[in-house]
């Protein structure tokens with residue numbers, strides 16, 4: 001594709017988006033900017049008109065009801081089933097999908113209501129941000145991300161939602177609702193609780209302690225900025241699977257607390273109760289094993305990269321100049337992370353490259369006058 005061109009879409013409009021927050025507006029932006037007729041609805045008129053102003057589509061009118069082909073429900077999980085049911089009834093020839101982060105709860109509620117589910121396809125794009133609302137939406141939110149389809153709906157309905165996911169740049173994955181929810185507890189919902197708990201410990205921390213915070217704390221707490229209302233709804237809807245993981249985590253935590261209690265009582269390593277230091281080491285080593293299992297870029301296998309850290313003056317154009325120099329050195333940048341010095345007008349760009357390109361890149365950047373941090 002040439003620069004500035006946009007990929008054609010196979011999804012046929014009108015597509016109705018109900019709930020024009022982060023997810024719904026991102027769906028609308030991606031489709032509307034590529035010519036699909038998107039009609040928007042939100043119980044908050046401010047959210048709906050803001051989504052319109054951002055370019056995500058046009059406000060729905062009663063006249064649109066007859067010809068809507070696809071409805072995307074993007075409201076909090078606890079009200080998703082009610083909205084899906086209302087949309088199935090209001091648009092008798094449309095396929096209806098939802099993007100709620102929890103699938104079993106929604107499906108159970110729909111089944112209990114006795115509604116005909118042939119036109120309903122439960123789905124969940126595994127893409128999001130720690131921000132909510134239409135203003136946080138981005139059209140490429142879903143690019144390269146898994147989009148789970150939970151196996152409900154007739155084949156034509158499933159195809160429509162699979163096509164939507166593909167049009168938005170996502171990778172469709174089929175999984176049943178219970179399997180999805182157990183997976184989410186482990187890879188999304190418990191990490192959210194853990195991030196919130198660690199960040200919550202900081203609320204009374206002395207300023208002097210916080211001024212020492214480094215990238216490790218920022219990495220672990222990024223998602224602690226998430227919306228409490230949305231996450232209460234997600235955690236309550238997936239309470240069983242989340243609780244199961246938290247109980248296991250509590251046992252792990254208790255083992256570390258006991259081991260450190262022994263270390264605290266000791267006068268040196270030789271007097272620490274047998275096994276305590278091993279418990280601490282095993283905890284960190286298990287973490288090494290777990291993190292190595294997280295897939296790498298583009299869903300490929302986890303890779304070890306060489307990190308080259310470069311000091312970047314905090315001035316316009318400096319980061320762009322560095323990236324251009326990396327390109328000129330013929331090295332592919334696998335990842336980039338910026339850290340900021342708390343006291344100096346200087347940033348640190350941590351550039352991840354393939355291990356066998358590290359020495360070459362360091363030499364090339366040094367030759368171009370960049371200061372490298374060891």
Ligand SMILES: NC(=O)C1=CN([C@@H]2O[C@H](COP(=O)(O)OP(=O)(O)OC[C@H]3O[C@@H](n4cnc5c(N)ncnc54)[C@H](O)[C@@H]3O)[C@@H](O)[C@H]2O)C=CC1
Nearest residue numbers: 019021022023042043047074075077100101128129132133
């Ligand atoms: N935030 C994230 O990163 C992700 C969220 N999801 C799921 O997407 C759904 C939406 O989440 P966000 O967009 O983040 O939330 P959001 O808070 O940004 O937007 C939700 C919108 O739904 C509207 N709404 C609430 N009740 C409504 C109703 N009865 N009818 C019409 N509109 C209504 C709200 O006014 C709000 O604008 C949730 O089910 C969430 O679990 C899925 C993937 C990622």
Ligand SMILES: O=C(O)C(=O)Cc1ccc(O)cc1
Nearest residue numbers: 101125126127128129130223
């Ligand atoms: O910010 C992140 O890393 C996320 O993982 C966001 C996210 C939040 C909720 C979902 O249901 C899916 C994705």
